[in-house]
Amino acid sequence: MAVQDDKRERQMRDRFNLKVDEGRKRDGIDAYLKIDNRIVNFELKSTTSGSVSTVRDFGAEHIKKWRDLHWIIAVYDKRGEDIIQCHYASPRDMLPWIEKKRQYVLPDLILGKDIPGFVSPEMIKSIFDGKSEPFSYKDAKWLMKNQWSRDRYLAEADMGRGYSLMKMTEILEERCSYLMARGSTLNNPHIEKSFVAKLPLLDEEEPAHDLRELVRNYFATAAETDEATA
Known part of the structure; x- marks a missing residue:
């Protein structure tokens, strides 16, 4: 991980009181929090331009991993030193973007799954x-x-x-x-600036508290949806 990226992740974890496992691997979970007897995993991203760089080789493993993650996207100043604002994205918020990328690579994923059998x-x-x-x-x-x-x-x-x-x-x-x-991978698909702008902003005065309220609200509405469709 680049030194700058590691520094920003530490800043974000500190701001939102998130934890990280010691010895975390490069492809591991960026951070997590324990809330209401749950462990909620987070993907931490940052940007100075508005659009967000993701991963070098986006493919099936990322689609599987990201579907259940919560996201925090920090927008930094042009120097990349100070946080201007942070956005929260639940798995439900991120689903349209992930699905769009999945559809893009789907033909290649099918080939990758079936061709070895020949x-x-x-x-x-x-x-x-x-x-x-x-x-x-x-x-x-x-x-x-x-x-x-x-x-x-x-x-x-x-x-x-x-x-x-x-x-x-x-x-x-x-x-x-x-x-x-x-x-069958997609090279560093960006989360568009327009997509990020529509995500909920986290309160600057009490960011950790606001994050937890948004997470609780996500699980509450998810439970209501499950009950309605049961």
């Missing part, structure tokens, strides 16, 4: 020019490159220290899934 032993035979099993560690690594550790390669060997035709087919299928997943 990998066959005949493809392995073609790649290795009819070579018979067992295949070697070097052969397996030629397929998967540096995607696996040496320990993983050794653990996957199903013929002593070698690999059967079917195991090599499985390896190629996994490699295909990996390549298709990389190709």
Whole structure:
């Protein structure tokens, strides 16, 4: 994480009295709060221009992760030092934006899900020019490159220290899934300035209290909706 991004996240966590797990990984949860016997996870974003940068490779994992997250978007001054205002977005608020991006990448997601299933032993035979099993560690690594550790390669060997035709087919299928997943992502989709502007503003005098009231209101209205449709 960039130093500037880390500094802003700390400022936002302090302003709203949010917690973060120690040792958080780069793709982990930015912050959380405990409220009314719930743990509410947050995505923290900041901007100096109004539109919000998200992630380098937006794909299926982000769609799954973001659907249940609450968001705080801090608008900073042009220097990126001081917070001008903050917006709160519930999962319901963010759903239209996430769904729009999901629809954009949907054809690629379907391809990424279905194409690996067409990998066959005949493809392995073609790649290795009819070579018979067992295949070697070097052969397996030629397929998967540096995607696996040496320990993983050794653990996957199903013929002593070698690999059967079917195991090599499985390896190629996994490699295909990996390549298709990389190709089915959207590069850093921005949350538009006009979208951000419509999100609720958090009170500047008591931001932590206001955030908790908005979160409670979200869960209350979500419960009412569930009861009405039950």
